[in-house]
Amino acid sequence: MSNTVVQCEAVSKKFSKSLKKSMLYGAWDIAGSTFGVMPDSNRLRPDEFWAIENVSFELKRGESFGIIGPNGSGKTTLLKMLNGIFMPDKGRITIAGKMGALIQVGAGFHPMLSGRENIYINGAILGMSKKEIDGKFDSIVDFADIGDFLESPVKFYSSGMYVRLGFAIAVHCRPDILLIDEILAVGDLKFQSKCLKFITNNILKNGCSVIFVSHNRYAVEDVCGQVLYLKKGKPVQIGKTLDVIDRYLTDIKNEENEGQKLINGFANEEIVKVELLDKSSQVRSQFKTGEELRIRFHYAFSHPIQNPSIGITFNHDDPRYTLVSSTDYIFNLHSGYDEFEVKTLQGRGYFEVTIDCLYLPVGIYQYSVYLYTDNKMNLARKYEAAGQVEVLWTDNRPHRSLIELPHRWTRTEEGVG
């Protein structure tokens, strides 16, 4: 027995767009298979389309595999095929080992029954015997952290408790392969990071393989060794996590840029443009951590304004980062509070603020720009999500940490022997 637990060979799946036709085809296929006729599954009938087309990959024991892609790209359909809920119309999937799936947590929870009863039912659905559940019961309750609600009907649960309980049951049934659909998003950030840690530190370490679908690129980065990028059912790229995520983000950026032409980012009057420049005054959108960053705010005022000041805030696109601060942003700059005073402003020109060393956590930052008048009392203009900048890790450091700080090493000798 080789170490391959999941093998997906040129798998395709078709769906029908029309409900009536889908029912008709369903009835037709059932009738056909009853009498031993194999319907021709390679052909698309009217109103049908390929929801998944020609997907191949291999997953080994203890490895984790991510699937990313925009909504409707077929991620969940692929998971359902891996779980055997749907049969592929073409290709072949081979699964070696026990499969646990979290396609929708709490599927099969009965709203009227208590958490305790549902643990036993859900466990049985996932293939656990009563004895097994008895043994793991305390551990499940502990992990789910539902407290006094154990004996209450689950319909009184918050959606977070629902997810926690579902996740706790699923990971305790000790699967060889665990499928996780975008479900953790429902839980709060504390639970999300708990789950991600549990996946990397417990599940993967125990030799269980994980297939992980998420829109949170940082979660995918943390968990997955390999990633498949799906778009409209077709595999765009499969490979190393960071490479594939880069490709995905580039695609999103390109699509956004196409759309942006229609939106008036900045008005002709007031602040007309924001530019990010490096040391040599080149406009860039990617900076390495530790580099110099200059932000230039171009303005144009036909009327004079009094005591203007400019602010800018940066949000990290991974919401977990904002958890650490009570504000909604990672950091902000404000000319008024920096006591950079300007009496009146008219005509064209630009403000510039220089950050000597951009020691920020790696990631994509959205920035918003604010224009105040009358000594930072009066918010005149707010440019929400005016643009974004990506902070990259410096190349020469193999181990990533949250932030880097300016530092230097010295050595002092205090004698010999």
Next chain:
Amino acid sequence: MEQIRVYEPHKQLKQGIKIWKEMFQELFEFRGLIWRLFMRDLSSKYKQSILGNAWSVLMPFVAIGTFMYLSHTGILDIGNTQMPYPLYALIGLSVWQIFSIGLNSGANSLVGAGDLITKINFPREVLVIASMAQSVFEFLIKFIMILIFCFIFHFHPSLKIILLPLVLLPIVFLTVGLSLILSLLNGVMRDIGNIVSLLLMFLMFLTPVLYPVPTKHFLFFQLNLLSPLVSTPRELIAFGHIRHPGHFMVASVLSVLIFLVSWRVFHLAETKIPERV
């Protein structure tokens, strides 16, 4: 032990006779789940009702009362039942309801499971069988009522009553078999659920549930598969012998056949259902 599963198009068709082994194995493996689902439905069904399980006993009395009234006023001539009518009707109705309640809930079991079907992989037969178990459980409650009735009317049931489970088996097989097919169809066409409730009402009046088998149109009742399946358990309780063992045997064999064929079809088609539910 390493279990290896392969998913590919028309996998089930390629297996041939081996599929039966797989079907029985799957069912055996998930017997615990059947029990759990049965207990789940049982405890959730009456959680928000005050009368609770009494509802399943209350329903037959309404029907029996109506028939007693119709017979008493002479609107309807029920004929000679050879035992107190309320008892006769209660036994008949209890056996009939194994079929009617089982079929009704069985036909809706896949559609009603919703998320379970589309999000989790397990043999779907389990859902149909668990809803059947519900119907059998309700029969057990009614059976206690039957014994109480016997006592009230000073009627001594035959000792052969212990063979009752055996003669009830065919109607259970028939119900599960039909439920399997109907639940599939219901997944594709929601009309089926309504059609089933409608047909069940007609069928009840066309089957000797609340009246004895008339001697005149005997052929018609012979063709009704349910007719011997309902009367035989009653005859067994009341008199300890079966009047038409031949009919009963034929009906039993047919029921088992229907069950096996339905199960096979169900197993072939069950992967198509999550896509449509």
